[in-house]
Amino acid sequence: MSRRRITLATAALAAAGLALTGCTAQTATGEGGLEVDLSNLATTTEPGAAPVELVKWNLPYEPMSLDPMYTFNYAENTVVANLCDSLVRMKPDLSTEPGLAAAVTQPDDTTVVYTLRDGVTFWDGTPLTAEDVVYSLQRQTGETTTSYFASYFQNVASIAATAPNEVTVTLSQPDVLFTQAMATAAGAIVSKQAAESAGEAFGTPNGGLQCTGPFSLESWSSGKNLRLAANPGYWDQALAPKAAALEFSFIADESTAVNALRSGDVDGQFFYLPPAGLTQLEQSDEVTTTYGKSLVFWTMTTTDFDGALGDERIRQALSLAIDREALTKVVFQGAGIPATSLAGPDYWGYERDAFEEAYGEFSAEPDLAAAKALVAEAGTVPPIVLAVQGSSAVHEQTANVIQAAGQAIGLDIQTKVIPVEQFGNLYFDPAARDGIDGFFTTNYGSFADALDVYQFFASTDSHNYTGWDLADEPLFAARAETDDAARAAHVIEAQRIITEQLPWIPLAYEPVTLVQNDRISGATASFAYLYAPWAATIGGVE
Known part of the structure; x- marks a missing residue:
């Protein structure tokens, strides 16, 4: 049985929730003919029907800790x-x-x-x-x-x-x-x-781990693999694993990972950015690609409010000049949704009507005339330097789109390539950000509340490394408000400030991209895979 077509079953997003301004098509078509129905994202895949001895899963890198x-x-x-x-x-x-x-x-x-x-x-x-x-x-x-x-x-x-x-x-x-x-x-x-x-070794290859989940840690060979075994005493029999063992490899190279999936050397993988070989995977007779409900977004962050992006008019102009629909087609191969604010519809876990109404005030449509007027009003602008992660097609292609947008409105946007092993320093080390005005990143809140994203911009939050504090009042009020309607009003006010001031420029929402070999099925397809036992329902396909 071939299941190579994109799985879009179960718990579809409400149509209104994805009625994105400036992106009304139900199906996005990327380069190479890839078609993704972004209005009907999955939460699960068909549960595996049979026990399986071993499921081989790939990770994009080796974990630093399991604590x-x-x-x-x-x-x-x-x-x-x-x-x-x-x-x-x-x-x-x-x-x-x-x-x-x-x-x-x-x-x-x-x-x-x-x-x-x-x-x-x-x-x-x-x-x-x-x-x-x-x-x-x-x-x-x-x-x-x-x-x-x-x-x-x-x-x-x-x-x-x-x-x-x-x-x-x-x-x-x-x-x-x-x-x-x-x-x-x-x-x-x-x-x-x-x-x-x-002690300090807890959660490492040398210190082990002790938890209550449906799988136990069997072994961790650093640099090679990580192996889990089914927990026969698991308290929730509804999630008793069908797989006797789960083995993780650490293939970082995208092409190698895609080939391993297509050849059956690996049974599955979650991609947090669409791989260059996404079209190959979707067209393969050996795997099923599923696009799932997600809290992940792609954004451009400002790293220095004293630099070229310090004037909000320049950030606003650049945002107005970006063709987000083209970006999702070129960069995400059609498997992305133009983002008009940082927190999209999957964050509306309460007071959905209020959030939807507020969201409708934003637009993803480019407006070059308005953008040029803002640049003219701002006056002379020095070159804007954006950090780009080395060996990343998504970063490079996004930079090309942003550079073209800047050129169209008279902004000089330059790039600085940062090696992949050093790119993470931008988040933590002020010295690493020296001479850089912004960089691209995937990011996410942890649950379906837009406050969890906008809290990044509270002056007390560790994500806020620039000291930007213009949304503190509604953010602090929202965090302490237990009434849903009142909380939503505060969050919507914070969203308005952040989306107008643009300390981070929203670019795209990223569905979860789940790939499973056709011999198995059952993995959770949504963002919940990061926090709930997504592999317990995996089994063989009869």
């Missing part, structure tokens, strides 16, 4: 989602359900009570306790924590075991991001005994 609090990236979360359960579980449609916490109650706006599920054990057979939960959350609090999820814990005043099966979190002020983050790796629970015993 959940250090996994804020694609490869790390792809693995840990199958190993470590969180207090709350993200479902494929990006809603949530009980996880290790059978119930979550909030007696008041600053108290959250987690009642733990009975009968849950770690892989070694020891029972999950309230002390394990307290330990797992507490290690992510305080000024000295090194957790990548620390910003979600900034308003946590205390965490205590208030009964053998109960943990109570007290907040210094209401915090809607903390409660939602418990469905991500921020809420993942590890064994206190194992973590303390391993």
Whole structure:
């Protein structure tokens, strides 16, 4: 049986949710004839019908750690989602359900009570306790924590075991991001005994791991592969794995990874950027390509507000000059959606009508006349220097589109190639950003709340390395607001400020690109694969 056609089944996005201004076609056609129905993105794939001994999955790089609090990236979360359960579980449609916490109650706006599920054990057979939960959350609090999820814990005043099966979190002020983050790796629970015993080696090839998920860590051969084994004692029998083992390889080269998928050497992979060989995969008789519901977006960030992009009129002009529909066809081969704001329709997890109405005020249509007027008003503009990641076709092609847009309105846009192994320094090291005005990046919030994206621009957030603070008032108010309608109003105001001022210029929304060999099926197709056990439903195709 051939299933090479793009899978678009299950839980389609509401048509109104993807009625993008300036992109009304239901089907986007990229270079080479690729067609993707962007109005009907998948959340799951057909569950595997038969047991399978081994599923071979590729990662774009080797994880740095499997300790959940250090996994804020694609490869790390792809693995840990199958190993470590969180207090709350993200479902494929990006809603949530009980996880290790059978119930979550909030007696008041600053108290959250987690009642733990009975009968849950770690892989070694020891029972999950309230002390394990307290330990797992507490290690992510305080000024000295090194957790990548620390910003979600900034308003946590205390965490205590208030009964053998109960943990109570007290907040210094209401915090809607903390409660939602418990469905991500921020809420993942590890064994206190194992973590303390391993110390700094916990989550590394030498220190091992101990969690409660449907797969256990069997081995990690650094530089070669990572192997998981099905957990026979998993507490959720509805997600008992059909695969006896799951093996991850680390093929970084896109062409090699595409060939491995087509040849059957690898059974599957998630791509966070469309590979150059996307059309080959879609046309292959050996694999199925599925495009899924996603929270990922492609953007151009401003790194220096004292430089050439410091004048908001120049950022606005450049944004007005960009042909986003052409960008998604050329750069994303049709597998992208023109972005009019950073947080697209998949973030509307509450008050959807209000967010949709606000979203309708933005446009992805280029307006060269308005752009030229803004440049003329701003006066002389020095050359704009954009960092481009070496060996990345997506970066290079995006830069070409931006340069053409700049040239059309009288801006000189230059590029500086940064080697791939150094590109990550731009996020953390001010010296690496010296002489650079902006760079391209994929980014994402962790759950279906636009506030989780716009919170990046709060002056207290670690993502905000430039000190831009013009949206602080509505952002702080939204985070402390527990009423959905009132919160949405604050978030929409922050969205308006950010989309008008453009500290980051939105370019495209990126669906999840999932590729599975035709001998298997069942992987979660949506963004939830980063935080929930996406491989538990994989099985053989009969």
